[in-house]
Amino acid sequence: MTTTESPAEAPAPTGRARSGGNRLLRFILVRFLLIFPTILILVTMVFVLMRSIGDPITAALGGRLPADQLAQRIEEAGYNRPIWVQYFEYLGQIFTGNFGTSITDHQPVVDLLVRYGGATLELAFYALIVAFIVGIPLGMLAAYLRDRWPDAVLRVFAILCYATPVFFAGLLLKLVFAVGLGWLPVAGRASVRVELALSRVPNPTGIYLIDAAQTPNPGPVYADLLAHAVLPGIALGLLTAGVFLRLVRTNVIGTLSMDYVDAARSRGVREYRLVTAHAIKPALVPIITVIGLQIAMLLGGAVLTETTFEWQGLGFQLARYLTARDFVAVQGIVALLAVIVAVTNFVVDVIAALIDPRIRY
Amino acid sequence: MAQRRLLDRLPVVHQLRQSVGLQRGMLVAGLIITGVFVLTAILAPVLAPYGYSQLRDEDGTFGAQQPPGPQHLLGTTVGGYDVLSRVIWGTQTAALVIVVAVILSIFIGVLLGLVSGYIGGWLDRVLVVVADAVYAFPSLLLAIVAAIAISGGQSSFWGGILAAAVSITVVFIPQYFRVIRAETVRIKSEAYVESAKVIGASPTRIMTRHVLRNATRTLPLIFTLNSSEAILTLAGLGFLGFGIEPTAAAEWGYDLNKSLSDVTSGIWWTSVFPGLAIVLVVLGITLVGESLNDLADPRLRTRRRADSGPHPTADVSVVPGGTVDDLAGLDTVEHRP
Numbered sequence: 001m002t003t004t005e006s007p008a009e010a011p012a013p014t015g016r017a018r019s020g021g022n023r024l025l026r027f028i029l030v031r032f033l034l035i036f037p038t039i040l041i042l043v044t045m046v047f048v049l050m051r052s053i054g055d056p057i058t059a060a061l062g063g064r065l066p067a068d069q070l071a072q073r074i075e076e077a078g079y080n081r082p083i084w085v086q087y088f089e090y091l092g093q094i095f096t097g098n099f100g101t102s103i104t105d106h107q108p109v110v111d112l113l114v115r116y117g118g119a120t121l122e123l124a125f126y127a128l129i130v131a132f133i134v135g136i137p138l139g140m141l142a143a144y145l146r147d148r149w150p151d152a153v154l155r156v157f158a159i160l161c162y163a164t165p166v167f168f169a170g171l172l173l174k175l176v177f178a179v180g181l182g183w184l185p186v187a188g189r190a191s192v193r194v195e196l197a198l199s200r201v202p203n204p205t206g207i208y209l210i211d212a213a214q215t216p217n218p219g220p221v222y223a224d225l226l227a228h229a230v231l232p233g234i235a236l237g238l239l240t241a242g243v244f245l246r247l248v249r250t251n252v253i254g255t256l257s258m259d260y261v262d263a264a265r266s267r268g269v270r271e272y273r274l275v276t277a278h279a280i281k282p283a284l285v286p287i288i289t290v291i292g293l294q295i296a297m298l299l300g301g302a303v304l305t306e307t308t309f310e311w312q313g314l315g316f317q318l319a320r321y322l323t324a325r326d327f328v329a330v331q332g333i334v335a336l337l338a339v340i341v342a343v344t345n346f347v348v349d350v351i352a353a354l355i356d357p358r359i360r361y
Numbered sequence: 362m363a364q365r366r367l368l369d370r371l372p373v374v375h376q377l378r379q380s381v382g383l384q385r386g387m388l389v390a391g392l393i394i395t396g397v398f399v400l401t402a403i404l405a406p407v408l409a410p411y412g413y414s415q416l417r418d419e420d421g422t423f424g425a426q427q428p429p430g431p432q433h434l435l436g437t438t439v440g441g442y443d444v445l446s447r448v449i450w451g452t453q454t455a456a457l458v459i460v461v462a463v464i465l466s467i468f469i470g471v472l473l474g475l476v477s478g479y480i481g482g483w484l485d486r487v488l489v490v491v492a493d494a495v496y497a498f499p500s501l502l503l504a505i506v507a508a509i510a511i512s513g514g515q516s517s518f519w520g521g522i523l524a525a526a527v528s529i530t531v532v533f534i535p536q537y538f539r540v541i542r543a544e545t546v547r548i549k550s551e552a553y554v555e556s557a558k559v560i561g562a563s564p565t566r567i568m569t570r571h572v573l574r575n576a577t578r579t580l581p582l583i584f585t586l587n588s589s590e591a592i593l594t595l596a597g598l599g600f601l602g603f604g605i606e607p608t609a610a611a612e613w614g615y616d617l618n619k620s621l622s623d624v625t626s627g628i629w630w631t632s633v634f635p636g637l638a639i640v641l642v643v644l645g646i647t648l649v650g651e652s653l654n655d656l657a658d659p660r661l662r663t664r665r666r667a668d669s670g671p672h673p674t675a676d677v678s679v680v681p682g683g684t685v686d687d688l689a690g691l692d693t694v695e696h697r698p
């Protein structure tokens with residue numbers, strides 16, 4: 001969609017600066033229109049794949065219901081009609097924000113988003129914070145100490161972040177800090193007492209960080225929430241931290257050999273300051289461009305992290321419906337996530353374009 | 362002489378000679394781990410003390426959740442399997458999935474990328490939009506959907522391997538497609554392709570003989586990166602209960618899923634060992650891939666006569682996309698005075 005060159009190459013084209021605003025608007029418009037085919041492709045793919053095994057009612061309840069009842073329920077749900085009729089009906093439903101109703105417990109999928117989306121959002125937020133705190137400073141350090149032993153250690157650490165499946169990282173953290181040392185809770189988003197207090201707030205948003213402010217005594221509630229957030233946040237965040245570390249290292253090394261850094265060096269700016277003040281800024285732009293993909297990865301990782309920590313979010317629900325073979329719910333949640341990913345990527349691309357004038361169509 | 366030249370042109374051998382210092386250390390470490398992994402996969406029947414689905418020997422059943430001891434070096438799982446044996450047999454499953462997944466995705470991805478990039482037009486545009494859409498989507502979710510479609514979620518040994526491999530393939534095709542297409546678009550405007558056209562070579566011949574040969578030099582790199590991702594995706598599928606049944610094959614993600622409840626009661630051996638196996642294998646393959654990546658990028662490569670200070674790189678012919686012509690035998694960097 002967009003092409004970015006690393007900051008070490010290609011200065012921005014000159015002479016077109018006057019029409020810059022128009023080109024930005026055009027970029028945003030084209031990029032916005034691209035959301036629709038993206039969603040259409042993903043939703044179609046999910047539909048085709050999921051329906052290639054037959055109707056979802058047989059998949060979920062086959063063997064548990066007598067054949068005539070099964071046939072009746074298939075008839076009621078309209079799964080006996082031609083597949084392309086069902087496909088267009090499905091597209092129409094998605095267009096109006098209807099992602100289907102789960103078979104096993106008759107939940108509209110959109111309600112699941114309202115109820116559990118906040119939890120997943122919170123988890124992704126914690127993970128991004130961990131990724132920024134760990135990834136960016138360590139990436140700068142690795143670039144600063146390039147090719148010396150701390151650089152090697154940091155690079156192996158970055159690869160380890162990538163190589164460790166989030167659920168294994170979660171299991172290890174649980175073993176050590178929750179079961180072994182007993183410092184942090186084993187699972188869940190909050191302890192029962194706090195969950196109860198949060199369920200009584202006047203305007204629940206599902207995002208506990210916001211709801212906690214409405215409780216009469218927010219201090220201990222926040223402490224409880226954060227204690228529960230530490231391990232899942234680290235487990236999921238390390239994955240992205242490794243990506244950030246590598247990206248920052250590579251880009252800082254690239255910018256360190258640019259003319260303006262040489263100029264600063266010749267003015268007597270210390271090497272440490274060259275990295276932290278001069279080379280880091282252009283090296284952060286690629287981070288913004290990969291953050292879209294990272295958010296998609298976080299959503300995938302959230303399914304695994306939520307299962308590991310029994311974190312009651314969308315991913316946990318997805319895993320639960322997978323086990324129950326409720327493929328309508330699975331299809332609905334995946335389609336919903338497709339929409340979320342497409343919209344997030346649009347927002348990220350626009351932000352990247354606002355920051356970096358080289359990103360245009 | 363000709364033989365040495367051939368050896369030198371093999372992807373990894375060339376890079377091994379080119380590397381120095383830490384980079385060589387990382388590459389060698391990665392190659393050793395990967396080698397051990399491949400050997401273990403081949404020799405699994407010899408190395409494993411028990412079968413992957415064996416529950417008893419002549420002394421009776423193994424018993425569930427036995428701690429590590431002389432009978433079972435790494436203990437037994439909640440299902441009563443020997444952990445060490447399942448870890449060893451798991452290498453075979455992982456290796457098979459990598460081979461099938463990567464071969465399938467390279468074949469389809471390269472073909473589509475080549476045709477799309479060379480022919481261009483509306484086909485190209487459609488394929489690019491499709492590839493971008495799939496690429497941006499969480500790969501695990503796509504793999505889940507594909508696994509449901511292929512096996513309905515449960516399967517035999519080959520069924521499970523194929524399901525995992527094909528679901529991973531669906532995720533990887535766009536990556537190969539993007540890389541090969543970008544290279545093809547670039548190569549298409551090279552002088553030698555134009556010359557071939559002038560001579561009257563057919564599009565098929567140009568694509569296979571001129572474009573493909575030159576567009577594939579980044580493949581070893583993607584190959585390694587995708588192999589590690591294949592293992593992670595397989596484990597993720599297994600962890601969510603979409604892996605291979607324990608009676609059909611040993612799969613680390615499945616074992617980790619079953620160990621989830623053990624962790625809370627402090628039983629560590631059922632999760633730590635299969636998890637470590639995943640980490641080690643992915644680490645090894647990724648170390649190789651990372652080193653290849655750095656060696657292909659003149660800005661990141663450590664030079665043999667490394668001196669202090671920034672290395673001027675402006676005069677090196679860099680291919681857009683950050684790879685250099687080393688694999689094609691154009692050692693512009695090494696032999697500079």
